[in-house]
Amino acid sequence: MTALDASLAVRLDGFDLDVALRREHGVTAVLGPNGSGKTTALKALAGLHTLESGHVRVAGTTWADARTHLPPEARSVGMVLADPLLFPHLTLLDNVAFGPRSRGMPRAAARSRAAEELGRVGLAELTGRRPSQVSQGQAQRAALARALATDPALLLLDEPLSALDPQTRSVTRADLSHRLRDYAGVTVLVTHDPLDALTLADHLLFLEGGRVVQSGTPAEIVARPRSPYVAGVVGLNLVHGRLAGGGPPRLALAGGAELVVAEVPADARPGDELLATVNPAAVTLFTERPEASARNLWHLEVAAVTVTGQRARVRLHGVPGVELVAEVTLPAVAQLGVTVGTRLWAGVKATEVEVYPA
Numbered sequence: 001m002t003a004l005d006a007s008l009a010v011r012l013d014g015f016d017l018d019v020a021l022r023r024e025h026g027v028t029a030v031l032g033p034n035g036s037g038k039t040t041a042l043k044a045l046a047g048l049h050t051l052e053s054g055h056v057r058v059a060g061t062t063w064a065d066a067r068t069h070l071p072p073e074a075r076s077v078g079m080v081l082a083d084p085l086l087f088p089h090l091t092l093l094d095n096v097a098f099g100p101r102s103r104g105m106p107r108a109a110a111r112s113r114a115a116e117e118l119g120r121v122g123l124a125e126l127t128g129r130r131p132s133q134v135s136q137g138q139a140q141r142a143a144l145a146r147a148l149a150t151d152p153a154l155l156l157l158d159e160p161l162s163a164l165d166p167q168t169r170s171v172t173r174a175d176l177s178h179r180l181r182d183y184a185g186v187t188v189l190v191t192h193d194p195l196d197a198l199t200l201a202d203h204l205l206f207l208e209g210g211r212v213v214q215s216g217t218p219a220e221i222v223a224r225p226r227s228p229y230v231a232g233v234v235g236l237n238l239v240h241g242r243l244a245g246g247g248p249p250r251l252a253l254a255g256g257a258e259l260v261v262a263e264v265p266a267d268a269r270p271g272d273e274l275l276a277t278v279n280p281a282a283v284t285l286f287t288e289r290p291e292a293s294a295r296n297l298w299h300l301e302v303a304a305v306t307v308t309g310q311r312a313r314v315r316l317h318g319v320p321g322v323e324l325v326a327e328v329t330l331p332a333v334a335q336l337g338v339t340v341g342t343r344l345w346a347g348v349k350a351t352e353v354e355v356y357p358a
């Protein structure tokens with residue numbers, strides 16, 4: 001039996017959502033640009049939006065369809081938002097016991113269940129503290145314990161780590177991952193962070209404009225992103241073009257430029273639409289036009305530079321159809337004199353390009 005079988009058609013004022021999601025178990029990360037419908041999808045699962053059409057079935061029970069709309073409190077759902085939203089006047093133990101208590105569990109049993117859940121997220125020592133007496137990361141772990149204390153069939157996480165500082169975030173991400181591994185239900189995680197998606201989820205669902213543009217395992221998505229947004233999330237350059245006829249295998253890009261590649265799909269014919277990915281680390285930058293050049297060489301302008309750790313990502317544009325991110329070391333940034341507006345030669349070897357059908 002599919003644990004979660006959802007077909008969500010929701011109509012808001014000026015926005016339509018149409019998303020299907022079937023999962024047996026595990027963690028699905030929902031990603032997409034701002035306003036793509038991620039939170040709307042989560043709210044529809046929780047019962048906070050009424051479906052225009054479609055259904056929500058969880059563990060064999062219908063929560064919503066043409067005739068049914070179970071209210072949120074009648075759904076077996078646990079929810080964690082960016083803000084832990086704990087009751088400030090209650091201890092962590094009483095916060096977590098609140099859920100099972102309000103579902104009719106006797107007080108002693110609910111408190112013992114709460115203590116067990118807090119222990120599972122590493123808060124056994126802090127059960128008597130109030131939310132103001134614990135750190136942000138601890139409060140968020142308590143919120144997770146509270147969400148799981150009622151044994152929900154569906155766990156909904158909406159940007160659960162986004163309010164945490166980077167260090168707390170990485171520790172809390174590891175705790176979350178550990179706890180989710182033991183959770184038997186289905187988890188749907190809304191996030192903007194590729195790291196959350198790739199480390200916590202076994203399935204990714206990308207939304208754009210209220211529709212699913214791509215879904216699959218992280219490995220499938222990384223191997224073949226299908227939109228510039230998806231490619232950006234997994235850190236790759238995506239190029240769209242048509243297979244050119246004659247000469248070496250290459251793609252004709254929208255603005256007239258070409259991308260020479262080593263291989264194309266066996267059944268591709270000239271004129272077929274193809275997608276190609278290039279790893280930013282495989283884009284080489286030069287101040288002067290190199291003599292022994294890579295097969296693909298463009299003279300581009302630096303549009304933006306961002307630094308992560310010891311490496312910089314340099315966004316380049318200026319040739320129609322060619323927008324590239326190059327990843328280079330910090331010494332290379334200094335050597336090349338990279339700043340916004342600098343013009344550089346960018347080279348990509350044909351063998352570094354992965355091509356697949358659009």
Ligand SMILES: Nc1ncnc2c1ncn2[C@@H]1O[C@H](COP(=O)(O)OP(=O)(O)OP(=O)(O)O)[C@@H](O)[C@H]1O
Nearest residue numbers: 012013014015032033034035036037038039040041
């Ligand atoms: N209650 C509502 N009534 C009308 N429109 C809404 C309502 N809630 C959201 N919207 C609109 O629906 C669209 C999708 O919003 P949603 O919050 O689901 O996006 P999101 O992908 O979660 O975005 P973000 O990443 O910014 O949180 C947006 O255009 C938003 O303005």
